[in-house]
Amino acid sequence: MASRILKTMRRTGGKHTVAPRLPMRAEAARPSQLRESNCRLLLNLLRGNSPCSKADLVRKSGLSATTVSVSIAHMTRLGLIEDLGDGESSGGRPPSLLRFNSSHGLVAGADVGGTRLRMMLADLNGTPVAHWATHLNERQKTPRTIVSLMQTGIREMMQQTDVSARVLHLTVGAPGITDVDHGVVLAAPNLQGWTEFPMRALVEREMKISCTVENDVNLAALGEQYRGEAQGVDDFIFIALGTGVGAGIFLRGALHHGADWTAGEIGYLPVYGMPREPVRLEETGQLERAIGGAGVEAMWQKALRRERRAAKADLMRLHAPEVFDLADEGHTLALEVTTETARILADAIGTLSLLYNPQLVVLGGGVGAHRTLCSATEAFLRENEFAQPKLRASSLGPEAQLFGAVSLSLSAAEAGLLC
Template structure:
């Protein structure tokens, strides 16, 4: 029992210090409800364990020295990994969540063998660690996001061929190589954690983040709680096949590329950008042409906005979020679509949510993975 009490007290003190600002003994007493003697004893234990630093004493107005303590954000590090379809992105962060190194590498092919994909991720991880001068033993938690449903046991649900591509045994491989405990999570779920932590959704308890690049997937937060479902299937968008005016889970980038190629004959700018080759049209070209007044490109974006309005409205009816955030590879461009989508929402739903574009760019999933890894550290650091 005494050991349990010490652990509970230590969690109180760490919780008070985790905000980042140094606190005096008196401030810790007020924040935790513990006695001054207990605060000093707990802090001494935490200093010996490396979780807390004692700063130089300062004198109060009465001349009495005041001990000051600060959470040691460099007591360890976490890794957030985004395993995308085309590339992997890695963030190495301290225990305040501040990025100390970032790396990324492309995958050679969508259908590359699992061991090659794991090796690519491993190289990106090593690059981040080498950049920061951090060793494997300093990594306290690792979370990786994949574009597939992940159940509560951290297993990829492989009922779909595309999802199966990401069932690569990453957790086991990194555990064998480094001894880490690696948590696997769906990429859209992590994007929701990232947006709520450091994105446009801070303070929002009812939230959906749409990863809307090649395929549409959703991370759903209800009353501040991330939703998973029995097999991790909450937010998977196969139901869109049944939605009139939608018909598939293809995302904004895929549709812009496909419909832009079809429209190239009527688009002088797309013709110039792609050297008259429909197969060379990219989503970036379509958005750029529309921004420069190309009528055919604007028609493509209007068509995409209509489709996305139906998707957002269906989520508004099903889950009634306050905010829907469009994220992923197209986030930097979708600002051009927001007004059109929002204008159409009342046509399809009585409960239209607010709409926003992510500001986290291509690190939205990795940012959420860092948050998830920090949560794991906070839950287990004194166990």
């Protein structure tokens, strides 16, 4: 099904009837873009150094005093900057102190998972001010029900916070292949009715909030860059190892999506020892079968059966992270399964490294973020002379997607306010 869609996409050159939002023009920068980029630069400096004087901003930005003055005036009119009055004098006239008004608006992020819908509300500093989550039963996984649940979520989060500002933007993370330009989810096999679904249009119509839709693993990568293990890193790969296996590719300071929005589908990478097979969208790929949650658990159960131990029943039911916990305690079989998982994961990172040569790989997801797995994988990577990126286990966990969503919402909200 998803395959048919991708083929249609290719035939039509990926054109949808929904008009694209972000037309890219290979042209020189315009003065309006320059003003927006100057304002963004100053806002980011103010965020990190609030309160500070105009002189501080001139020094830190490298922009001219005139440009800084014009930009500050513009942003003060918009309500994004507040003048706190006189600061401490260092001799002459005391400088006026400026502060970024992070309560000028709110932004939201949502993560649609296979079993839960989670949301986060944040101020314009990206600081979370409220969380909300709900369990999803099978019937609730349609796009319309999700939108209606998100409306409830926003309402309930607004009640939790005392910031009484408008929600300027909502970013929705979808567990599937997503055309971000058009806000269309192309294929999300674990949900119902999401095939080629124009989610952004529905959200904007029903919720009256401007919206971005993005793949959930890509959002997690953004989240790690924004608030997690990849802060300040311009080239890294986030690997989500959970029920599914996928990667978010962050290059030169931005996500790499690919021509059909499928870059990073590493769940289909070949695994040593498995036979050659055609790659099919409807089927699970080799890497995912081998070391996705179910793969690790199958490996564990097979090892247990081989040993014919007593008290097997309890052990048989362990989830992948619990197997890694046991390995940490020295359990031989668990150690064996952890090592085998790490070996296969290291091979995949080896392949990623040959092609991308990233500075850093962040391991995330319910299975991947385990520190024991991370150390075991590092040991295998050292064997491979082309694959020595830094390896870090995610510390944000499932918050990564939400922080990623918030960071996209912030960018969109700023662009909307400043342009």
